[in-house]
Amino acid sequence: xxxxxxxxxxxxxxxxxxxxxxxxxxxxxxxxxxxxxxxxxxxxxxxxxxxxxxxxxxxxxxxxxxxxxxxxxxxxxxxxxxxxxxxxxxxxxxxxxxxxxxxxxxxxxxxxxxxxxxxxxxxxxxxxxxxxxxxxxxxxxxxxxxxxxxxxxxxxxxxxxxxxxxxxxxxxxxxxxxxxxxxxxxxxxxxxxxxxxxxxxxxxxxxxxxxxxxxxxxxxxxxxxxxxxxxxxxxxxxxxxxxxxxxxxxxxxxxxxxxxxxxxxxxxxxxxxxxxxxxxxxxxxxxxxxx
Amino acid sequence: xxxxxxxxxxxxxxxxxxxxxxxxxxxxxxxxxxxxxxxxxxxxxxxxxxxxxxxxxxxxxxxxxxxxxxxxxxxxxxxxxxxxxxxxxxxxxxxxxxxxxxxxxxxxxxxxxxxxxxxxxxxxxxxxxxxxxxxxxxxxxxxxxxxxxxxxxxxxxxxxxxxxxxxxxxxxxxxxxxxxxxxxxxxxxxxxxxxxxxxxxxxxxxxxxxxxxxxxxxxxxxxxxxxxxxxxxxxxxxxxxxxxxxxxxxxxxxxxxxxxxxxxxxxxxxxxxxxxxxxxxxxxxxxxxxx
Numbered sequence: 001x002x003x004x005x006x007x008x009x010x011x012x013x014x015x016x017x018x019x020x021x022x023x024x025x026x027x028x029x030x031x032x033x034x035x036x037x038x039x040x041x042x043x044x045x046x047x048x049x050x051x052x053x054x055x056x057x058x059x060x061x062x063x064x065x066x067x068x069x070x071x072x073x074x075x076x077x078x079x080x081x082x083x084x085x086x087x088x089x090x091x092x093x094x095x096x097x098x099x100x101x102x103x104x105x106x107x108x109x110x111x112x113x114x115x116x117x118x119x120x121x122x123x124x125x126x127x128x129x130x131x132x133x134x135x136x137x138x139x140x141x142x143x144x145x146x147x148x149x150x151x152x153x154x155x156x157x158x159x160x161x162x163x164x165x166x167x168x169x170x171x172x173x174x175x176x177x178x179x180x181x182x183x184x185x186x187x188x189x190x191x192x193x194x195x196x197x198x199x200x201x202x203x204x205x206x207x208x209x210x211x212x213x214x215x216x217x218x219x220x221x222x223x224x225x226x227x228x229x230x231x232x233x234x235x236x237x238x239x240x241x242x243x244x245x246x247x248x249x250x251x252x253x254x255x256x257x258x259x260x261x262x263x264x265x266x267x268x269x270x271x272x273x274x275x276x277x278x279x280x281x282x283x284x285x286x287x288x289x290x291x
Numbered sequence: 292x293x294x295x296x297x298x299x300x301x302x303x304x305x306x307x308x309x310x311x312x313x314x315x316x317x318x319x320x321x322x323x324x325x326x327x328x329x330x331x332x333x334x335x336x337x338x339x340x341x342x343x344x345x346x347x348x349x350x351x352x353x354x355x356x357x358x359x360x361x362x363x364x365x366x367x368x369x370x371x372x373x374x375x376x377x378x379x380x381x382x383x384x385x386x387x388x389x390x391x392x393x394x395x396x397x398x399x400x401x402x403x404x405x406x407x408x409x410x411x412x413x414x415x416x417x418x419x420x421x422x423x424x425x426x427x428x429x430x431x432x433x434x435x436x437x438x439x440x441x442x443x444x445x446x447x448x449x450x451x452x453x454x455x456x457x458x459x460x461x462x463x464x465x466x467x468x469x470x471x472x473x474x475x476x477x478x479x480x481x482x483x484x485x486x487x488x489x490x491x492x493x494x495x496x497x498x499x500x501x502x503x504x505x506x507x508x509x510x511x512x513x514x515x516x517x518x519x520x521x522x523x524x525x526x527x528x529x530x531x532x533x534x535x536x537x538x539x540x541x542x543x544x545x546x547x548x549x550x551x552x553x554x555x556x557x558x559x560x561x562x563x564x565x566x567x568x569x570x571x572x573x574x575x576x577x578x579x580x581x582x
Contacts, residue, residue, distance in 0.1 A: 087397035106378035122435040129432040141420040144413040149406040
């Protein structure tokens, strides 16, 4: 299999596991439909792929890495539902489909988000309760910190508060380090912790911080020059919303260079984590993606 | 100390611990203010008092019971913030104070709710990660199930969907069993699990189910005949909103009788759990409260 085939294969098994996990009995039908709708809306599954790839590369158990990666994807999905709400980014489309609240209404969208966050902890705590292992609890603790008020949620608050004013490059870095970076970092470190390869933590952390920033810069570039059809959302929204981005602060060319620098740094670290080359290819793919 | 003094003492130490826990470094100021605002808005702290009382009565560790009880209160508080949102119950006042979104705006209120839910798991997982004990993980698993899509969130969805139609008594019981009952049950069972007194689980469960229903019936009665000043919110809202309640379905007198029956059943069980009499007094207090 070439890289694209391997990537699609991983995405497929992650999607299958997510759909299996979300089959919860006795959930009100509307709530279940709303949770499923956003989970099935696709996305690249970058976070669980990172957890899975790093855990496997370091000798960890695949099933465990899959479940923790899926929990991170559940949390990522809830954060998108809440971010899209009228009170926040007020987006009608995400990945080419109507956003959750446009289909199910705001009340159900808020509750479906709450339920996805809750379920991430719920099913992993049940797993840990049935088979208590120290790395499970360490990994859960890392995820909960990354998704919390000093991580992802904190970043979203900074993003909202930056909406109406110009911020500088340091503030932009800090916002993204929290808003998207914290969960990407957790995805990688959890793979390392599940494999109990604490000797690799620092390399994995540095790798994740570099791809986190590269990922965000590429997002900003795509919002500026991307293809609306491929992105599944309108472009030029950042500029219209008068948002500070890597492109508005640095210009397009310097933003491209910076994404490349962080990617090259990440690639040199990826080679120390995964000898199969998959993580290296994945890192390159994240820089060169079109959506 | 008499019962009222003991109750106030417990409320005080719970409030102190909540304020201590919520001192998190590096949280954006607005988010922290919003989280604190709703936590400090008071409330009777019934859930942590139940956890604490039952754990202590059964020989459990007070500090552990306090922390798990506080986590349940954090989750309860988040659920109130989200319930009050315009897209849900659209309430302007709660406990005599403006609701969270009226003070901080909808975006921050949604995120403060998310952050409180997340933080409940976050600080307990950190505690468990530093000192791994089986009852911690069992208790965490019980809490996460109770607050999730087959518990509290499921109940809230049923409540929203019942808004515009008449429901029958069975449906009303089911809704409350989930919406408020699940977390009250968890508060009690967690006390029992932390004390590792699995021999008492069934009694504690039956006790909690009876007070859960009695608590809700009293809520419905107070909405009908309560004192606006003491309640801190407008009364007659259920009738105005055309909601099915124990009072609208059974009439005031039968609702009062039913609350008394469940309370009496709960009291007979309370005596088997707590020989000090505090749980019995608390159960009586819940029936006779004015807010």
